[in-house]
Amino acid sequence: MKKTWMIASALTIGMAVLTPLQAGAASAEKTIEASVQKEQQIKGTVKSIYMNGINLKGQDGKKYFISFNKFSTEQLEKMNLVEGQEISVEGSVVENYNDFNTFEVYKKDLPKEVTKEDLVKLEKMFNEMKKLEKEINEDNDYSVEEIEKKFEEMDKIYDEMYKIKKPYVLANKSFDEYIEEYGFNESNIIIKENDKKQLKAIYEEWVKLEKNGDEEKANEKYDEFDKILQPYLDELYPPQTFEETLDGLESEIPAETLAKLKIIFEDARKADKDENEELSNQLWNEFYEILDQYYVPATFEEYMADFEFEVSEADSKQLKQLYEEARALNKNEELEKAAEAWDAFNKILDPYITANKEILIFASKLTINGQEYLPQH
Numbered sequence: 001m002k003k004t005w006m007i008a009s010a011l012t013i014g015m016a017v018l019t020p021l022q023a024g025a026a027s028a029e030k031t032i033e034a035s036v037q038k039e040q041q042i043k044g045t046v047k048s049i050y051m052n053g054i055n056l057k058g059q060d061g062k063k064y065f066i067s068f069n070k071f072s073t074e075q076l077e078k079m080n081l082v083e084g085q086e087i088s089v090e091g092s093v094v095e096n097y098n099d100f101n102t103f104e105v106y107k108k109d110l111p112k113e114v115t116k117e118d119l120v121k122l123e124k125m126f127n128e129m130k131k132l133e134k135e136i137n138e139d140n141d142y143s144v145e146e147i148e149k150k151f152e153e154m155d156k157i158y159d160e161m162y163k164i165k166k167p168y169v170l171a172n173k174s175f176d177e178y179i180e181e182y183g184f185n186e187s188n189i190i191i192k193e194n195d196k197k198q199l200k201a202i203y204e205e206w207v208k209l210e211k212n213g214d215e216e217k218a219n220e221k222y223d224e225f226d227k228i229l230q231p232y233l234d235e236l237y238p239p240q241t242f243e244e245t246l247d248g249l250e251s252e253i254p255a256e257t258l259a260k261l262k263i264i265f266e267d268a269r270k271a272d273k274d275e276n277e278e279l280s281n282q283l284w285n286e287f288y289e290i291l292d293q294y295y296v297p298a299t300f301e302e303y304m305a306d307f308e309f310e311v312s313e314a315d316s317k318q319l320k321q322l323y324e325e326a327r328a329l330n331k332n333e334e335l336e337k338a339a340e341a342w343d344a345f346n347k348i349l350d351p352y353i354t355a356n357k358e359i360l361i362f363a364s365k366l367t368i369n370g371q372e373y374l375p376q377h
Contacts, residue, residue: 042089065358067100070375088367111168175200
């Protein structure tokens with residue numbers, strides 16, 4: 001999952017990342033009429049809404065994911081989509097979610113000042129990134145080392161793309177715009193006037209150093225900026241409390257162990273604050289090793305409840321047996337045998353997942369409440 005996220009982030013660079021696969025929020029169903037062909041016209045109503053797209057359920061009983069990646073943030077805000085709303089969509093069918101991340105989509109969020117020469121460089125690197133991504137995601141016999149090497153190549157390409165993009169972005173962004181992007185205002189977090197004055201001065205020095213290509217000094221300057229801003233970020237994104245981390249397991253854990261866990265938790269947090277990475281890793285590993293002993297995995301019925309389809313009685317019986325067997329083997333650390341049980345489990349379940357797979361549509365025209373939207377070029 002982490003690697004998939006890295007790919008998505010690397011290919012969008014500056015765009016909101018589309019991640020509908022793991023979402024499971026309950027929502028009202030919206031109907032949609034469609035025929036599966038290269039270019040489609042769809043009418044219907046929405047099941048759930050994400051940052052850059054929506055799930056739709058067709059009048060034909062099929063499920064769809066509609067990507068809005070071609071549309072601007074301003075357009076998405078104007079659409080004001082709500083669950084249960086009827087819409088019309090025109091667009092093309094794609095094979096997988098990564099197909100929504102094209103260079104045209106990437107380019108729309110670049111500053112207008114980017115030269116043609118730099119656009120050519122960026123497009124070439126973007127295509128190299130897509131090629132590596134495809135190689136990683138396809139079924140293949142790559143070793144772990146080979147896959148890691150490909151990720152390293154992607155990281156290098158990403159860094160090169162960011163070096164080209166950064167000066168243009170900084171030239172077009174004032175201090176106030178930069179700070180606004182953090183979302184402090186929305187959370188009613190007010191930066192003290194003295195801190196704001198210091199941050200602005202450091203920001204302007206940082207931008208100047210970045211434009212001059214002095215990376216080392218720019219990084220030092222940004223560290224100064226980050227140090228002043230950190231307390232406000234802690235307020236904006238408060239770290240999980242000890243109780244939140246346990247997530248309702250308190251009643252399962254003996255009082256003596258609970259007290260021990262709390263001490264380790266607080267020491268680990270202090271190590272984080274002191275930037276003592278070695279001690280932090282050691283303490284967090286110890287904390288979760290103890291906590292894992294009390295974690296109760298989902299039952300087979302709870303696991304299957306996450307799927308929107310039903311399996312046959314015979315398959316359900318086999319799946320339950322394999323699920324419980326795999327869990328027991330994992331618990332006993334018989335990992336090879338557990339992997340075999342999971343493979344057998346997935347072999348039965350995969351055809352159901354494939355049969356209920358969403359049809360992916362790359363929207364090129366939307367009609368909502370009689371208002372037409374076309375991608376802005």
